[in-house]
Amino acid sequence: xxxxxLAGLRVVEVSAFVAAPLSGMxxxxxxxxxxxxxxxxxxxDVNRWPLTAEGSSIYWSSLNKGKRSITLDLETEAGQRxxxxxxxxxxxxxxxxxxxxxxxxWLDYDSLRAQRADVIVVTLTGNHDGSxxxxxxxxxxxxxxxxxxxxxxxxxxxxxxWDVAAGLYLALAVVGAERERRATGEGQAVTLAxxxxxxxxxxxxxxxxxxxxxxxxREPTGNYVYGAFGRDFATADGxxxxxxxxxxxxxxxxxxxxxxxxxxxxxxxxLGVDLSTDGGRYQAREAIAAVLSPWFARHALSEIExxxxxxxxxxxxxxxFGQLVAEDPRCSLANPLFAAVDQPGIxxxxxxxxxxxxxxxxxxxxxxxxxxxxxAAVLTEHLGRTSEQVRSLLGRNVVSxxxxxATT
Amino acid sequence: xxxxxLAGLRVVEVSAFVAAPLSGMxxxxxxxxxxxxxxxxxxxDVNRWPLTAEGSSIYWSSLNKGKRSITLDLETEAGQRxxxxxxxxxxxxxxxxxxxxxxxxWLDYDSLRAQRADVIVVTLTGNHDGSxxxxxxxxxxxxxxxxxxxxxxxxxxxxxxWDVAAGLYLALAVVGAERERRATGEGQAVTLAxxxxxxxxxxxxxxxxxxxxxxxxREPTGNYVYGAFGRDFATADGxxxxxxxxxxxxxxxxxxxxxxxxxxxxxxxxLGVDLSTDGGRYQAREAIAAVLSPWFARHALSEIExxxxxxxxxxxxxxxFGQLVAEDPRCSLANPLFAAVDQPGIxxxxxxxxxxxxxxxxxxxxxxxxxxxxxAAVLTEHLGRTSEQVRSLLGRNVVSxxxxxATT
Numbered sequence: 008x009x010x011x012x013l014a015g016l017r018v019v020e021v022s023a024f025v026a027a028p029l030s031g032m033x034x035x036x037x038x039x040x041x042x043x044x045x046x047x048x049x050x051x052d053v054n055r056w057p058l059t060a061e062g063s064s065i066y067w068s069s070l071n072k073g074k075r076s077i078t079l080d081l082e083t084e085a086g087q088r089x090x091x092x093x094x095x096x097x098x099x100x101x102x103x104x105x106x107x108x109x110x111x112x113w114l115d116y117d118s119l120r121a122q123r124a125d126v127i128v129v130t131l132t133g134n135h136d137g138s139x140x141x142x143x144x145x146x147x148x149x150x151x152x153x154x155x156x157x158x159x160x161x162x163x164x165x166x167x168x169w170d171v172a173a174g175l176y177l178a179l180a181v182v183g184a185e186r187e188r189r190a191t192g193e194g195q196a197v198t199l200a201x202x203x204x205x206x207x208x209x210x211x212x213x214x215x216x217x218x219x220x221x222x223x224x225r226e227p228t229g230n231y232v233y234g235a236f237g238r239d240f241a242t243a244d245g246x247x248x249x250x251x252x253x254x255x256x257x258x259x260x261x262x263x264x265x266x267x268x269x270x271x272x273x274x275x276x277x278l279g280v281d282l283s284t285d286g287g288r289y290q291a292r293e294a295i296a297a298v299l300s301p302w303f304a305r306h307a308l309s310e311i312e313x314x315x316x317x318x319x320x321x322x323x324x325x326x327x328f329g330q331l332v333a334e335d336p337r338c339s340l341a342n343p344l345f346a347a348v349d350q351p352g353i354x355x356x357x358x359x360x361x362x363x364x365x366x367x368x369x370x371x372x373x374x375x376x377x378x379x380x381x382x383a384a385v386l387t388e389h390l391g392r393t394s395e396q397v398r399s400l401l402g403r404n405v406v407s408x409x410x411x412x413a414t415t
Numbered sequence: 416x417x418x419x420x421l422a423g424l425r426v427v428e429v430s431a432f433v434a435a436p437l438s439g440m441x442x443x444x445x446x447x448x449x450x451x452x453x454x455x456x457x458x459x460d461v462n463r464w465p466l467t468a469e470g471s472s473i474y475w476s477s478l479n480k481g482k483r484s485i486t487l488d489l490e491t492e493a494g495q496r497x498x499x500x501x502x503x504x505x506x507x508x509x510x511x512x513x514x515x516x517x518x519x520x521w522l523d524y525d526s527l528r529a530q531r532a533d534v535i536v537v538t539l540t541g542n543h544d545g546s547x548x549x550x551x552x553x554x555x556x557x558x559x560x561x562x563x564x565x566x567x568x569x570x571x572x573x574x575x576x577w578d579v580a581a582g583l584y585l586a587l588a589v590v591g592a593e594r595e596r597r598a599t600g601e602g603q604a605v606t607l608a609x610x611x612x613x614x615x616x617x618x619x620x621x622x623x624x625x626x627x628x629x630x631x632x633r634e635p636t637g638n639y640v641y642g643a644f645g646r647d648f649a650t651a652d653g654x655x656x657x658x659x660x661x662x663x664x665x666x667x668x669x670x671x672x673x674x675x676x677x678x679x680x681x682x683x684x685x686l687g688v689d690l691s692t693d694g695g696r697y698q699a700r701e702a703i704a705a706v707l708s709p710w711f712a713r714h715a716l717s718e719i720e721x722x723x724x725x726x727x728x729x730x731x732x733x734x735x736f737g738q739l740v741a742e743d744p745r746c747s748l749a750n751p752l753f754a755a756v757d758q759p760g761i762x763x764x765x766x767x768x769x770x771x772x773x774x775x776x777x778x779x780x781x782x783x784x785x786x787x788x789x790x791a792a793v794l795t796e797h798l799g800r801t802s803e804q805v806r807s808l809l810g811r812n813v814v815s816x817x818x819x820x821a822t823t
Binding site: 011012013014015024025029032033037051054055056057058059060065066068069070072116134135139140141143144145146147148149150151152153154155156157161162163164165166167168171172175176178179180182183184185186187189190191193195196197198199200202203204206207208209210211212213214215216217218219220221223224225227229230232233234235237239247248249250251253254284285286289319321322323324325326327328329330331332335337338342343344345350353354355356357358359360361362363364365366367 | 419420421422423432433437440441445459462463464465466467468473474476477478480524542543547548549551552553554555556557558559560561562563564565569570571572573574575576579580583584586587588590591592593594595597598599601603604605606607608610611612614615616617618619620621622623624625626627628629631632633635637638640641642643645647655656657658659661662692693694697727729730731732733734735736737738739740743745746750751752753758761762764765766767768769770771772773774775
């Protein structure tokens with residue numbers, strides 16, 4: 008197996024929660040060596056729900072796959088010095104840190120640059136002025152909760168989408184800055200604000216310009232797709248299916264699969280719309296749904312899937328997380344994305360590699376480390392500490408490593 | 416202004432809709448030269464809603480900022496040859512294409528590799544087997560619609576979150592593969608399936624392991640944050656505010672700002688929970704909300720903002736897209752993310768640069784091109800065509816360029 012496109016890169020991560028850990032994990036899944044530093048006992052996300060019956064955080068292990076984990080007493084100068092030494096260690100691919108922790112002295116760009124002139128420091132903040140914000144408080148201002156779900160209320164989406172996007176931007180910031188360093192020899196600080204991720208995305212999807220140019224917001228449309236035809240329908244056996252047509256061919260697939268072309272043709276003169284355009288189908292969405300609903304209600308899911316597949320209709324079956332694991336063949340070992348990996352403290356679980364499949368190969372699915380389990384190895388390997396020196400650090404509780412007999 | 420971390424990179428994009436255009440735009444915002452190729456007249460997303468009163472697609476311009484645009488007749492061999500020539504043009508940073516169009520002969524990795532041995536071809540598909548899927552049909556199977564919104568139904572989120580994540584992964588795939596090419600001299604094909612982005616994310620957030628290990632799905636919790644305390648509240652003046660506490664300090668901030676610590680203390684003996692833990696606060700969320708609700712209902716938004724800010728409570732004000740533009744100072748020229756950019760066919764709109772702020776600088780906010788407006792210039796600059804040759808191509812309708820007097 009090829010080591011992956013980021014082979015040779017060493018990234019130190021000082022992080023908690025979703026975005027920054029996701030960035031490190033994304034880099035590790037492309038072949039970088041990623042070392043997450045935590046305080047002894049773990050950071051504030053170490054016990055984040057969901058937990059196993061024994062109290063292990065499924066959340067933590069899921070977001071730290073493929074990394075190495077070291078634990079230091081970051082409240083002491085000795086611990087901070089070790090962390091600094093690791094971040095600023097020599098080596099062409101080293102000298103990189105990604106963090107979402109509020110700037111403390113030792114983790115500042117200027118402090119680190121004093122130790123390694125070409126260091127790369129990628130920092131996630133809440134807002135661009137450095138004030139805190141989390142996915143859950145950024146999302147309400149995005150406009151999306153007023154456009155999601157039933158009209159009249161606000162509906163938070165459960166997917167922490169801003170954190171996910173931020174994590175991927177952070178990974179890109181690391182690779183981009185390292186590219187520039189190799190071209191120029193210069194490091195730099197890169198900052199990313201979670202609310203800027205939200206704002207840029209809202210703008211990139213056209214919502215800001217729509218308000219500014221058309222002076223209209225977006226009406227909430229429940230489960231309808233905006234500006235085209237798409238909606239969910241109930242089946243005869245109590246399931247739900249989403250269909251969508253973003254092109255004329257996809258629309259024809261729907262009318263053919265359901266054999267409802269003739270009935271649907273009445274909508275054009277009835278409403279004065281042009282069903283050959285996405286806009287016309289969006290304007291007529293409720294009438295279209297009224298014609299299609301009885302068809303879905305008459306058929307069981309399996310028949311519907313059969314017909315929609317045969318006619319190349321774009322559709323998706325609604326599944327809860329349990330049904331996703333139980334039913335969807337894409338969510339199984341049949342998909343090369345996954346392997347069954349034994350996760351310490353959790354058990355054997357479906358574990359993905361990167362969703363990017365590089366033709367030349369890269370790391371496969373990997374487990375998360377045991378908290379602090381790489382401390383001694385990293386101190387030896389990257390900081391040249393002797394086993395005696397490591398024992399001394401363990402004994403003074405400057406570091407901890409459960410594989411050496413825990414000190415706390 | 417520094418040219419940005421991806422200066423020297425030239426990426427050809429053959430794309431439509433959200434994910435692939437977002438990837439090219441993301442690369443352009445970091446300094447790459449990104450050339451989007453469209454069929455003459457535009458691809459299937461050229462008229463995607465929302466539109467201005469004059470019929471210009473706000474969607475298209477928002478997702479193609481900072482690129483160059485060329486239009487070719489991709490149905491003809493002459494057009495395909497030109498596209499191939501551009502993708503495989505010599506140059507250290509050239510030889511890269513990103514696409515979400517279904518594989519056609521000329522755009523296959525093997526065909527392109529025959530023209531340039533180290534070409535990088537990054538392809539987005541719907542599913543890993545190459546079958547089609549879009550954000551709207553991938554999302555239903557993700558589990559999130561059953562966990563979003565009121566219990567008992569399914570609620571699609573309106574943010575095309577899987578497309579956004581896929582676009583960022585595609586950008587990372589380009590930069591990763593280019594890094595590997597510079598290290599090894601070898602190009603490669605990289606594929607990304609939209610449903611793999613969904614599946615990897617669901618796994619990365621712990622939902623698959625939760626089902627497999629705990630045999631429980633996620634109960635829908637409306638606007639409550641899972642595993643901690645967070646919820647929305649109505650204010651006296653008809654607005655809504657989201658608050659969240661992911662740490663003990665943030666929880667104390669809430670009890671202090673609202674002066675409700677004493678009342679909230681009754682919850683521990685009442686329910687037998689430990690409010691000093693995230694899990695305990697999650698278990699007691701409805702009781703906590705019952706105590707907090709009247710406080711929010713008694714105060715106007717401005718008083719609430721004042722008190723929450725002063726006590727460092729993590730909060731977000733719900734805003735629709737219009738309110739976001741009208742009210743939120745982060746969504747204005749006061750935020751260095753934005754400039755007022757005159758977008759051809761649209762008007763002057765708040766336009767973001769990349770949300771990543773590179774210390775050494777990079778491109779500022781930029782407009783989208785006019786469809787096909789760079790055709791003649793790109794043919795001349797990168798393919799060495801003389802103005803006579805360009806005129807001939809325009810005359811034969813193999814290419815079009817509105818800046819040369821349109822040919823169609």
